[in-house]
Amino acid sequence: MDGAAPYSAKHPPRLSAMDELRLENNMLRSRLDDILEHAHRNQNIMERHQKFELQIIGASHFIELITSIFSSLAETSELDMVSLILLDPRQDLQQMLTDLRINLREFPHMLFVRSERELQTPCISSQKPVLGPYQRHLYEQFFRSFSQKPASVALIPLIRQGRLIGYLNLGSFSADRFLSSMATDFIQRLGSIIAICLENVINNERLTYIGLTDPLTNVSNRRYVEQRTLEEIGRARRQGYGIACMYLDIDFFKKVNDQYGHQGGDDVLCEVARRIKAELRLSDTLGRFGGEEFVVLLINANLQDAMMVAERIRRSIAEKAFPLSEGGSCNTSISIGLTTVSEKQNHGDEVIVAKEMISRADRALYDAKRSGRNMVRCE
Template sequence: MDRANVNARRQAQSLENLRVENHALRTQLDDILELAHRNQSILARHQSFELKIIGASHFKELISYIFSELANTSDLDIVTLALVDPRQDLQQMLNDLRIDLQEFPGLLFVRHEHELQTKALLSYKPLLGKYQSHLYGNLYRSCAKKPASVAVIPLVRQNRLIGYLNLGSFCAERFLTTMATDFIERLGSIIAICLENVLNNERLVYIGLTDPLTNVSNRRYVEQRTLEEIARARRQSYGIACMYLDIDFFKKINDEHGHQGGDDVLCEVAKRIKAELRLSDTLGRFGGEEFVVLLINANLQDAMLVAERIRRSIAGKPFTLSDKGHCSTTISIGLTTVSEKHNLGEATAVAREMISRADRALYDAKRSGRNQVRCE
């Protein structure tokens, strides 16, 4: 009888062990299924994100997806993007295309990758780990609260670095140096391709609005931009200024140095004018040796200072020509302003009258001896 009881107890214990083991296995299976469903959901979100950025045809659209959709898709606290822009051509083009970069505080521009102050970033391999200000401070400088851990992903196209996608989390364990980087490398590759694509699209638009010789805006763009800025000045209640500029005795330069010499002077004049302007200002070639400048949020005193700087920069240094010769020239400038009080009526009429007044002031400068600024 005792042996029967012992066997019964053993069988009962075995059954209990099986039930416990079965429950543990069911729990593990439930966890695996839950993880699979969660991973499937994450994969679906990432696929949706990738389709959106691949379908983006404009820079602003793509950047908006990166900063909003990527953060939500990957459950990130911080996303920044640093683009390499050695000559600030990219910023100038985006500004000329009326893309307000201030809408994206997480969008950064660096003149050279060495500005990022760490040799570790030059390997073109993703870097994961705890946030260290001396390594990653420049990449997250727009963030009031710094991340605890980061993933810095180089964006490379055809062996050329175009920028860095920078992910951040307030959780110190989110990005560890021991983690595999296959997924984020793929993400970086897709975003790099999309960036290259939209920037090429924007450049095609920009080329249609750019003077091919001097590489500043053409007349069509300036006229279009003038109407937009008049409307914006009304909404935000500020004044704008317009300069009409003409190179003095330009025909003589062509006669003495040939058309190539004239082209050299035109290009250098445009470069010197541009150097005195803000990114928000507009410079365009109106034709021949004439240029127009539109100064945003500027009164007469501000505009006079800029105009004088331009005049001195042209007159103060000889121009180096392609044939190794040199020549000197000066520029005459007509200036006018439209204050918020006088920005009234139809925008096209305001624009026409503003440019006409600047042209009359230019004529006055020419008639009074050239190499000077006159206002109307």
């Protein structure tokens, strides 16, 4: 056949050198645009993380730090869930925070455990972050406060001075967000910063708490109880429930001091405080008013509830001897005056309501003393 042969699909026309250069240039430009976009995104992420770090480093109170962790960290790192587990072997951290009027129920994703054994995950490292897919039998305890479970997780141990204080747990609904093959340098650094910040704010709260605590018995002092009484009367009024007040006095305490010395008297005071506290809820308040006198506030309690608690306290002290640090033991008892402020009674000036409530409890205590001691009396 004469003439030029038509182009075949198998043999497309060759591009000129100029066209090839243009095509290669367009591909390079597209690639550079992708790199630039990725760099901008990384820069934005780094700026957000720096802002978050400055925010938590500047936190001076527990609530301020915890709020930042649960709100700002989730937003900064585009996470679907964040939980925090704190080790609290003797539950004294929870008690201190509660005594400082920090409502722990406002933070449902902050969990307290007494030991690592409660997490039921012996294979989880307590030294290095763990990344990978969510496995229920391993990680359920870390995300138990969430109804929907993540697809991938990062568990970050929080360590201070070689001691594990808790875990920061990050979860994502994306299975590719946290892979076991990923480097952990960044989240390890995050864990170190949060551990330092936690220790700092907890120490700050402890300093506040010490100023409101009786140094001998380690329960609240009179100043704190009086302050807390006003607050609880106001809260009970707003939320519509009753409160109860006990005034407690160790019977014949002077004889304990005379017979066993002041060290024996201190031993008894500390053990009495411990036994009273053992019968109370975290939301209740126990304070030493001075000498051998204590005051208890029972929150959301009526007279019947309060009588049951008071009787348990009385029996716990009267029915078991008190060990003494210098050897031997002694027996003692306690008298308790009890009164309540119902929802209907809680009106007028809060200072007057508080004073009258404590005065009624004091009069009831005097009645218990006059009637033979080692008993509970109500007014």
